[in-house]
Amino acid sequence: MTKADIVNEIAKNTGIDKTTVLATVEAFMEAVKGSLSKEENVYLRGFGSFIVKKRAQKTARNISKNTTIIIPEHNIPAFKPAKTFTISVKK
Numbered sequence: 019m020t021k022a023d024i025v026n027e028i029a030k031n032t033g034i035d036k037t038t039v040l041a042t043v044e045a046f047m048e049a050v051k052g053s054l055s056k057e058e059n060v061y062l063r064g065f066g067s068f069i070v071k072k073r074a075q076k077t078a079r080n081i082s083k084n085t086t087i088i089i090p091e092h093n094i095p096a097f098k099p100a101k102t103f104t105i106s107v108k109k
Contacts, residue, residue, distance in 0.1 A: 054095050066099040 025043055029036045050068050053060050060068040075091045099107075 057093065062100075064100055064102055066097055066103055069096050069098055070094070071096045 021043065025036055025039045028034070028043075029039045032039070050060050054068060054070055057070050059070060062068075070093050073092050073094055076089050078087050078089050079085070080087055
């Protein structure tokens with residue numbers, strides 16, 4: 019399902035015009051990205067959590083040049099579904 023599909027589905031179910039729904043979805047995504055960029059988690063009860071995970075520094079290999087490189091510690095975004103969400107998907 020794409021963002022356009024989500025917008026169409028919400029517009030059809032609520033009767034709100036697509037431009038308003040698109041602006042709302044875009045604003046939601048910007049709010050989540052902004053929060054995660056400040057290392058603040060986003061919790062949506064019954065749906066899940068958008069969290070920031072810290073990846074530790076590690077050593078990797080560049081196979082083509084046969085050299086070792088250090089990958090520094092960094093943050094990555096992640097999604098952890100709520101228990102009710104997981105159960106509904108398993109059915």
